[in-house]
Amino acid sequence: MVMGQAEPAAAYPDPAAVWAALSQVPDPEIPVVSIVDMGMVREVKVDGEGVSVTFTPTFSGCPALHVIRQSIEDAVRGLGVNDVEVKSTLTPPWTTDSILPDARERLREYGIAPPAPAEGSLISLEPEPTSCPRCGSFNVRMTASFGPTLCKRLYVCDACKEPFEGFKSV
Numbered sequence: 811m812v813m814g815q816a817e818p819a820a821a822y823p824d825p826a827a828v829w830a831a832l833s834q835v836p837d838p839e840i841p842v843v844s845i846v847d848m849g850m851v852r853e854v855k856v857d858g859e860g861v862s863v864t865f866t867p868t869f870s871g872c873p874a875l876h877v878i879r880q881s882i883e884d885a886v887r888g889l890g891v892n893d894v895e896v897k898s899t900l901t902p903p904w905t906t907d908s909i910l911p912d913a914r915e916r917l918r919e920y921g922i923a924p925p926a927p928a929e930g931s932l933i934s935l936e937p938e939p940t941s942c943p944r945c946g947s948f949n950v951r952m953t954a955s956f957g958p959t960l961c962k963r964l965y966v967c968d969a970c971k972e973p974f975e976g977f978k979s980v
């Protein structure tokens with residue numbers, strides 16, 4: 811039951827509708843989570859009929875920046891908004907702690923080890939202790955500094971012998 815059906819389409823976009831649309835935008839690298847789940851969307855501003863969205867890229871090394879920018883614009887335009895501004899900011903920097911708890915669980919189900927809490931350190935050059943997403947063993951080894959993208963690392967579990975991807979904690 812939708813209330814207010816008789817009213818014409820709102821001239822002013824509803825920020826909640828913008829957030830809802832953005833929560834449908836998948837992370838370009840991990841389709842089981844959205845950019846909102848990942849904590850990348852920092853601000854939604856509605857000014858008159860225009861909408862501006864500010865996001866922070868998860869990792870500066872990720873090659874998907876332009877994809878995210880375009881996806882955000884498309885999602886907002888999908889609400890009938892023609893005046894869309896998409897801005898990216900690096901301040902404050904995104905950290906793995908920005909990932910919503912619910913999304914961490916989906917990352918695990920997807921087979922990606924959720925990042926260890928960064929505990930305030932923005933950059934960590936040492937591999938974080940991580941556990942195998944399949945058997946939960948902490949007996950894992952990093953096999954390469956970089957996974958298929960700069961955002962992830964490849965690990966192998968010594969308990970179940972399965973390789974898996976893990977996030978770099980930043």
Ligand SMILES: [Zn+2]
Pocket residue numbers: 942943944945946947967968969970971972
């Ligand atoms: Zn394992």
